[in-house]
Amino acid sequence: MPITVKDxxxxxxxxxxxxxxxxxxxSLTIDDGEFVGIIGPTQSGKTTLAQHFNALLMPHGGSxxxxxxxxxxxxxxxxxxxxxxxxxxxxxxxxxxxQTVGEDIAFGPQNQKLNKEExxxxxxxxxxxxxxxxxxxxxxxxxxxxxxxxxxxxxxxVLACKPEILIxxxxxxxxxxxxxxxxxxxxxxxxxxxxxxxxxISNSMDEAAELAERVIVIDQGRIFxxxxxxxxxxxxxxxxxIGLEIPEVISVIEMLQKRGCVLPTIPLNxxxxxxxIATAYREREENR
Amino acid sequence: xELTKNITLGVYLPGKSFIHRLDPRTKIIASGIIISxxxxxxxxxxxxxxxxxxxxxxxxxxxxxxxxxxxxxxMLPVLIFMWIFQLFLYSSSDAKTLFSWWIFSATDAGFHMGxxxxxxxxxxxxxxxxxxxxxxMVSLTDGLESLLSPLKAIGLPTQELVMTMVIALRFVLILAxxxxxxxxxxxxxxxxxxxxxxxxxxxxxxxxxxxxxxxxFKRAEELIIAMEARSYTGGRHRTKMKTLHxxxxxxxxxxxxxxxxxxxxxxxxxxxxxx
Numbered sequence: 361m362p363i364t365v366k367d368x369x370x371x372x373x374x375x376x377x378x379x380x381x382x383x384x385x386x387s388l389t390i391d392d393g394e395f396v397g398i399i400g401p402t403q404s405g406k407t408t409l410a411q412h413f414n415a416l417l418m419p420h421g422g423s424x425x426x427x428x429x430x431x432x433x434x435x436x437x438x439x440x441x442x443x444x445x446x447x448x449x450x451x452x453x454x455x456x457x458x459q460t461v462g463e464d465i466a467f468g469p470q471n472q473k474l475n476k477e478e479x480x481x482x483x484x485x486x487x488x489x490x491x492x493x494x495x496x497x498x499x500x501x502x503x504x505x506x507x508x509x510x511x512x513x514x515x516x517x518v519l520a521c522k523p524e525i526l527i528x529x530x531x532x533x534x535x536x537x538x539x540x541x542x543x544x545x546x547x548x549x550x551x552x553x554x555x556x557x558x559x560x561i562s563n564s565m566d567e568a569a570e571l572a573e574r575v576i577v578i579d580q581g582r583i584f585x586x587x588x589x590x591x592x593x594x595x596x597x598x599x600x601x602i603g604l605e606i607p608e609v610i611s612v613i614e615m616l617q618k619r620g621c622v623l624p625t626i627p628l629n630x631x632x633x634x635x636x637i638a639t640a641y642r643e644r645e646e647n648r
Numbered sequence: 649x650e651l652t653k654n655i656t657l658g659v660y661l662p663g664k665s666f667i668h669r670l671d672p673r674t675k676i677i678a679s680g681i682i683i684s685x686x687x688x689x690x691x692x693x694x695x696x697x698x699x700x701x702x703x704x705x706x707x708x709x710x711x712x713x714x715x716x717x718x719x720x721x722x723m724l725p726v727l728i729f730m731w732i733f734q735l736f737l738y739s740s741s742d743a744k745t746l747f748s749w750w751i752f753s754a755t756d757a758g759f760h761m762g763x764x765x766x767x768x769x770x771x772x773x774x775x776x777x778x779x780x781x782x783x784x785m786v787s788l789t790d791g792l793e794s795l796l797s798p799l800k801a802i803g804l805p806t807q808e809l810v811m812t813m814v815i816a817l818r819f820v821l822i823l824a825x826x827x828x829x830x831x832x833x834x835x836x837x838x839x840x841x842x843x844x845x846x847x848x849x850x851x852x853x854x855x856x857x858x859x860x861x862x863x864x865f866k867r868a869e870e871l872i873i874a875m876e877a878r879s880y881t882g883g884r885h886r887t888k889m890k891t892l893h894x895x896x897x898x899x900x901x902x903x904x905x906x907x908x909x910x911x912x913x914x915x916x917x918x919x920x921x922x923x
Contacts (some may be wrong), residue, residue, distance in 0.1 A: 375653075376653060438840075453859060454833045457855050
């Protein structure tokens with residue numbers, strides 16, 4: 361299910377004195393199986409852009425095509441589209457509303473009119489995928505969950521609709537390092553094992569570097585940079601100019617390069633960095 | 649999907665117009681006078697004059713006409729329902745029957761009563777919206793508090809009451825924003841709010857309110873803590889950073905209001921009400 365966006369424009373409060381243009385002529389294509397990070401400072405239009413991918417917002421100019429169908433086409437089956445393009449919201453409290461975790465996850469499949477057995481199977485399956493033990497959490501009260509567990513329940517609720525594309529809107533915000541690591545592992549598994557296309561919205565460069573294959577940087581409603589993750593992080597000066605931090609690993613590497621250290625590749629995470637620096641060090645020792 | 653777009657009540661539109669510059673007390677009293685007049689007006693010419701007056705105020709305040717009207721959009725079904733209700737149920741002894749349907753019959757008295765009640769609600773809403781569009785929350789609070797201060801003598805906690813009221817007004821918009829997010833989250837999981845018959849549609853609304861209430865309580869609690877953290881105590885010993893002053897514009901507005909009130913009362917006296 362590829363997504364094609366052409367010259368997309370959008371304003372909030374259109375037609376009122378508070379009208380605010382949020383997206384300006386955005387064009388992009390996201391193909392099947394990609395892992396795309398949408399990165400940008402707060403208020404840059406990331407969420408607004410992503411909510412066009414599953415027709416929660418309709419373009420005021422330009423077009424959004426998902427799987428060959430225009431979202432603005434009055435004939436389009438938007439309910440089906442929204443189930444296939446899953447969206448996990450920034451704040452799980454807006455998304456979770458049933459009494460128990462199990463009931464909440466079953467909400468999507470119920471809307472798809474599945475029978476009881478199928479629903480139960482799906483709930484159990486997605487809970488396993490996000491690492492929530494079925495027997496412990498199925499009957500657990502939603503409001504008794506921790507922040508990380510809420511996020512996982514929210515992701516499970518969306519996965520239960522069997523999406524082909526999964527949009528994750530800043531799902532690690534406000535989590536402690538362990539909760540963050542757990543969520544990132546879940547996301548990585550979904551992409552690698554289930555082959556789901558993932559669109560990962562964040563303002564954390566570190567997370568994008570660790571997870572995404574391609575990064576789209578948005579600034580003030582326009583595409584600022586779009587490319588493979590390694591290419592993007594080579595342009596650290598440009599990223600800093602719009603107020604984004606570059607990944608810590610890359611800053612260390614930059615410092616090493618400035619001091620004349622020659623490195624074989626640009627690492628994106630700690631493990632790669634250790635390898636990379638070790639190799640460079642060994643080569644230098646051998647050359648001496 | 650954008651709920652906040654059609655909400656004009658409780659929104660402040662900053663500006664420097666004649667109406668914006670008025671003392672909040674002048675605006676509150678003027679709104680009070682218009683609202684009181686609306687309750688006794690029973691003739692169309694008088695409504696016509698009120699309409700011209702309010703429309704002129706909207707123009708002077710620099711509020712785009714389209715925007716001023718957009719606030720009525722969500723109210724439209726209620727207004728139509730009210731009219732129909734009056735049309736069939738209100739009657740008087742000398743009323744002429746317009747048409748009958750099953751056990752209901754519509755009379756001309758009902759028609760006029762419906763029109764008057766609907767107009768009344770429209771203008772009440774319009775005047776209140778105009779007040780909040782041209783008055784910031786802080787000056788609205790100050791104005792109301794100052795006007796209610798005589799009631800302190802009988803032990804009424806006016807400052808707290810006004811604060812509560814203004815916060816409630818502000819929450820209209822905040823809750824609409826949250827409702828927007830909740831509805832979107834449910835649409836994303838396959839709820840089609842625009843499909844199905846009336847009962848099916850109504851059923852879909854309930855799951856929306858649970859998270860809304862929870863977030864409203866949470867927000868209220870956070871607000872309390874934030875206010876306490878900044879040492880808000882309420883009560884009589886609070887002083888003002890900016891004190892209110894009546895100026896020339898307020899005198900002018902007062903004269904305009906006197907002329908307007910006289911005209912309306914004159915119209916009420918000379919015109920024969922339709923019912």
